[in-house]
Structure formats: C-alpha cells, structure tokens
Amino acid sequence: MSRALSEFTCSELEQLLVSRGQKPSHAARLLRAYYLSGGDTAGWSALRLPAGFADALRAAIPEKSSALARQQTSADGTTKLLLRIHDSRTVESVLMPDFRADRAAGCISSQVGCAMGCDFCATTQTGFERNLSAGEIVEQFLALRREALSTGRRLQTLVFMGMGEPLLNLDAVLAAVDRIGRNDLGALGWRQITISTVGIVPGIEALTRANLGHHLALSLHAPDDETRASLLPMGKRFPIAEILAAADRYQAASGRPTTIQYCLLEGVNDSLEQARALAALLGPRRMHVNLLRYNPTGLSLKGRTYAPSSQEHTERFLAELRSVGAIAHLRRARGPDIDAACGQLRRREAAR
Ligand code: SF4
Numbered sequence: 589m590s591r592a593l594s595e596f597t598c599s600e601l602e603q604l605l606v607s608r609g610q611k612p613s614h615a616a617r618l619l620r621a622y623y624l625s626g627g628d629t630a631g632w633s634a635l636r637l638p639a640g641f642a643d644a645l646r647a648a649i650p651e652k653s654s655a656l657a658r659q660q661t662s663a664d665g666t667t668k669l670l671l672r673i674h675d676s677r678t679v680e681s682v683l684m685p686d687f688r689a690d691r692a693a694g695c696i697s698s699q700v701g702c703a704m705g706c707d708f709c710a711t712t713q714t715g716f717e718r719n720l721s722a723g724e725i726v727e728q729f730l731a732l733r734r735e736a737l738s739t740g741r742r743l744q745t746l747v748f749m750g751m752g753e754p755l756l757n758l759d760a761v762l763a764a765v766d767r768i769g770r771n772d773l774g775a776l777g778w779r780q781i782t783i784s785t786v787g788i789v790p791g792i793e794a795l796t797r798a799n800l801g802h803h804l805a806l807s808l809h810a811p812d813d814e815t816r817a818s819l820l821p822m823g824k825r826f827p828i829a830e831i832l833a834a835a836d837r838y839q840a841a842s843g844r845p846t847t848i849q850y851c852l853l854e855g856v857n858d859s860l861e862q863a864r865a866l867a868a869l870l871g872p873r874r875m876h877v878n879l880l881r882y883n884p885t886g887l888s889l890k891g892r893t894y895a896p897s898s899q900e901h902t903e904r905f906l907a908e909l910r911s912v913g914a915i916a917h918l919r920r921a922r923g924p925d926i927d928a929a930c931g932q933l934r935r936r937e938a939a940r
Pocket residue numbers: 702703704705706709710711712750751752753786930
C-alpha cells in the first residue's frame with residue numbers, strides 16, 4: 589500500500605510537491621484542510637490550486653491507512669472507535685463528551701496490544717503485537733476529531749492512555765505529537781496533549797529533552813513499591829522514587845504539573861493508610877491526582893478478580909488527600925454500559 593497522507597510531515601509533502609513541479613507552499617494548506625476536516629481531502633477542491641492538481645495528488649496518496657471497523661456509543665455519550673489498520677490489526681480510540689456542550693476529549697493508542705502486563709488491564713491479556721506508526725496514531729486523532737464534529741463538538745484535548753505504553757514507541761509518538769500539536773496546520777496544540785506512562789524512566793528523560801510542551805501523566809496506582817509491583821510488573825524495574833524524580837525534572841523543564849493517575853481497587857490500594865502514604869509521597873510537589881473508577885475486565889493475568897473501590901472508600905480516600913492540601917479529583921466512570929475498559933472492544937471483536 590502507498591504511504592498514506594497521515595504519514596507525511598509538512599516538509600516531506602513539500603518535497604513531494606517540488607518533485608512534481610508544484611510550489612512547496614501548497615503543502616501547509618493541503619495538510620491544514622486535511623487536519624481540520626478530520627482526515628478528508630474533499631476540502632482540497634475549495635483551495636486555489638493548479639487545475640487537476642488536487643485530483644492527481646489524491647490518486648497518488650491515500651487519505652488514510654485505517655478504516656472504522658466498529659463503533660460503540662454509551663448512554664453517557666462516550667464513543668469507542670475500533671479502527672482496522674492496513675495489516676488487519678485493530679486499535680481502540682475513545683471520544684468522551686465534556687460537560688460543556690461543544691467540547692470533547694479523546695484518548696488514543698500508541699501500540700497494538702501491550703507488553704506491560706498491568707494486572708487489571710484487558711489490553712495486555714492478548715499480548716503485544718506491534719508499534720503503531722506516527723501516521724496510524726495521527727489517524728486516531730483525525731477519526732476522533734471527525735466523530736466529535738459529527739456530534740457538534742470540538743475535540744479539545746487528547747491523551748495517550750489507550751492501548752500500549754507510549755514511551756516504548758517514543759519515536760512514532762513524538763513524531764505524531766509534533767504533527768497533532770501544530771495548530772498552524774489546524775491541529776490541536778501541544779498543550780492540549782497528555783502522554784501517560786507506567787513510569788519508563790529513560791522515556792521520561794527523553795520527553796524532557798524533546799521538550800514539546802505537552803503534559804505528562806504517571807500511572808502510579810499504589811503509594812509503595814511492593815503493592816505497585818504486584819499490579820504493574822514495570823514497578824519492579826523502576827521504583828516510585830526514581831519515577832517521581834524523573835517527573836520532577838520533566839515538570840521543572842516544561843512548567844506543566846504532572847498528573848498522577850490512581851485507579852482505586854477495592855481492598856488493594858484504597859485504604860486510609862494508602863491515601864496518607866500517597867499524600868506523603870507527593871508532599872510539596874505540585875502534582876495533580878486523578879482518582880479513577882475501575883471498569884471491571886474479568887479474570888486478571890494473575891487469576892485475580894478486581895473490583896472498583898466502594899463509594900465509601902473512594903470518598904474517604906479523596907477526602908484524606910484533600911485534607912493535607914493535595915490537589916485531587918475523582919474522575920467519573922465513562923461508558924460503563926459499553927466495553928469501556930481499554931482493550932475490551934478489541935478483544936470482543938477478535939472473539940467474534
Ligand atoms: S494499563 Fe496501559 S501500560 Fe498497562 S498493560 Fe494496559 S495498556 Fe499497557
């Protein structure tokens with residue numbers, strides 16, 4: 589298959605235009621129309637271009653390398669898209685309506701499957717298949733933007749919290765962020781993007797060096813290394829202290845507060861003592877804690893069955909964090925009536 593338009597940087601498209609005897613300045617206008625429409629080249633016809641040029645370019649470069657395979661929409665408006673990529677593998681992206689009627693947030697994947705083995709996660713149960721290319725990541729952004737436009741909303745923010753560990757596919761993720769972040773090309777803006785990680789310390793250091801201006805989120809899920817390693821195998825490789833130190837450096841360089849993701853699991857990480865330990869760990873750090881509701885995924889890799897923390901324990905945990913001045917929020921569960929947990933829809937599609 590020819591290289592899709594989503595794989596082109598602006599300078600690569602400029603070179604292609606020059607090789608076809610066209611002005612390089614058309615490249616930014618072509619990409620802008622493509623990004624603003626959510627991955628459609630129909631808008632090229634409205635641009636002032638040499639006769640026949642738009643059609644010739646459309647014939648030479650496919651718009652995309654993926655297609656929508658399945659879509660689920662929850663009663664709360666959360667929409668999950670399953671995109672089939674050119675080698676028949678599938679990848680999940682999610683659109684979540686904001687409380688403001690005209691906005692939405694998106695969540696995209698960086699890999700097909702995942703090798704991280706987080707015990708409560710459905711994605712990792714089918715293993716790791718391959719990294720996504722930058723264009724395949726960009727196409728998820730475009731699909732979500734298109735879906736948001738169809739419901740009268742604007743895609744406002746984007747998080748890399750879907751399938752995969754973004755920092756283990758760093759080159760493609762950074763190349764995609766570089767394009768998705770370019771608001772001169774009609775894309776989102778770097779500050780609207782968050783990259784989430786289980787805590788790959790060299791990857792966080794690489795993000796600090798790249799200095800693209802996006803936000804960083806850490807999937808912590810426990811305040812001590814022992815509990816964390818029982819949930820996230822990567823916790824054995826990188827202790828919490830090292831991860832937080834790397835996040836401190838990212839925060840200092842970028843000026844953006846890090847988000848701590850903490851999924852509350854009943855009887856595992858939701859006690860009052862663990863709330864106090866988390867508060868002590870964060871101490872004077874200017875980091876934000878997002879407490880997440882767990883979407884059950886059935887039997888885990890280790891044969892456990894996790895349950896979401898009860899309302900009482902959740903509120904107690906949140907109140908304890910806030911009582912010591914931590915900035916903490918409870919994120920409501922999204923799409924509980926669909927395959928909401930990361931990897932569930934893809935698993936169901938594979939079984940089908
Ligand atoms: S939670 Fe994220 S990093 Fe962990 S296994 Fe699932 S997809 Fe991978």
